[in-house]
Amino acid sequence: MASNKLSILPADIMESQLSTIDLLTAMFPSPGELEIPESTTQCVETLRDWCQNPTSTPSKIPSSIFLIVSLPIADGDKTIEVNISIPLQCEDPATIEQPPPLGYALRQPDWMSKAEVAGLAASIPQGDALEAFEYIQTEASRFLENKQSQAVSSKETGPNTSCGEPIVRVWFYFPSLSTRKKREDMVNLAPGYSLTGFVLAGKPGVLCLEGASRHIDAYMSFVKTHSWGDIPSHQKKVSERFRETEGIQRVFLGMEEITDSLGERGGQRANRGDMQALEAWLGTKGLQEAFEKVIF
Numbered sequence: 001m002a003s004n005k006l007s008i009l010p011a012d013i014m015e016s017q018l019s020t021i022d023l024l025t026a027m028f029p030s031p032g033e034l035e036i037p038e039s040t041t042q043c044v045e046t047l048r049d050w051c052q053n054p055t056s057t058p059s060k061i062p063s064s065i066f067l068i069v070s071l072p073i074a075d076g077d078k079t080i081e082v083n084i085s086i087p088l089q090c091e092d093p094a095t096i097e098q099p100p101p102l103g104y105a106l107r108q109p110d111w112m113s114k115a116e117v118a119g120l121a122a123s124i125p126q127g128d129a130l131e132a133f134e135y136i137q138t139e140a141s142r143f144l145e146n147k148q149s150q151a152v153s154s155k156e157t158g159p160n161t162s163c164g165e166p167i168v169r170v171w172f173y174f175p176s177l178s179t180r181k182k183r184e185d186m187v188n189l190a191p192g193y194s195l196t197g198f199v200l201a202g203k204p205g206v207l208c209l210e211g212a213s214r215h216i217d218a219y220m221s222f223v224k225t226h227s228w229g230d231i232p233s234h235q236k237k238v239s240e241r242f243r244e245t246e247g248i249q250r251v252f253l254g255m256e257e258i259t260d261s262l263g264e265r266g267g268q269r270a271n272r273g274d275m276q277a278l279e280a281w282l283g284t285k286g287l288q289e290a291f292e293k294v295i296f
Contacts, residue, residue: 006089008061009096011054014047016099017086021067024084024129028069035068047088063089064103071133073140080140081107084129101126106136115199115257116143119188122181146191147254165212169197169244169251171294172220175237177205183257185227190255193219197252200278201259206294207238210250242293251285 009017021036021044028034043065050058064085071080085103090096106121108114120139125131177183178201186199186207195211209216262277275295282291 006063006091007093008057008089009087009099010093011051013090013093013096013099014088015051017088018044018047018051020086020099020102020129024067024069033070035070037066040065040067043088061088063087068107069133071137071140073137074144078109078111078140078144080109080112080136082133082136083107102129102132104132104136111147112140112143113187113254113256114260115184115187116254118180119184122184165214166245167210167248167250168213168216169208169210169248169290170213170216170240171242171290172207172209173239173241173294174205174207176203177201177207182227183259186223187255187257189219189223189227195219196250196255198255199257199259200262201257204295206278208252208290210248210252213245242290244290251287 008014024034025036043061046058047061064087067084067086069082069084071082072078073080083105085105087100087103090100104121104124106117108117112120120136120143123135123139125135177199183199183201190197190209193211193215195209195215197208197210198206200206209219211219258281262281279288279291279295282288
């Protein structure tokens, strides 16, 4: 089904979109804080002239223009870049009353995994830019604080204990694991339980958790009750395949999803995990035996 043709925004609505750029320029005056591509600058100049005299529609106006804001996180020691898209077109200019909302996309910093960035981006408010920026800064700062707390806790208790308790490594097997939101929850909830490990989606799916035994049990209980609360009980198919308890030290630095990092997936919906790739990856971490117990 063909999508409806887009047309340039009415002049008054367009002025509101352009005023957003003026606001961002005022908010981020220092070098490196706001990046405006040359193509965006040229388009903005054309549109400012047109808004003053909207007699004929300018040509080659894109559906959106883009800016990049570098937001300071915590005490400004780290930053996170936000790609901002500002829509310039709509389906029906005659009926539009409010400016189309801005779009936000996060660039992955070196201190967050791809899955952690996805989890942060999933809940960015769709209101004005100030609200979105405040959310990103608050949540990213909280993420860093949790990460630092985990690092301190690990140093105080040693790599083979968690809050003074022995570390265990538990492997869970899913006949199928696909829902992205559920996987993101599994990654994002783990730090609150001082857990490390990984999630692999597909058919089959695998979850590995390192931490105190009671923390793992509490985490799984919470995930099944809350994150999976809308899933019928007969579809919550997960089984514990292997629990390592003797002399375990953490192998994983954090909690992450590794689905995309293992390469191409097979199946009609590209959902069959590459078990050879998983076996090789676990082999590099000295976990070959675990693979054989979990998969076979």
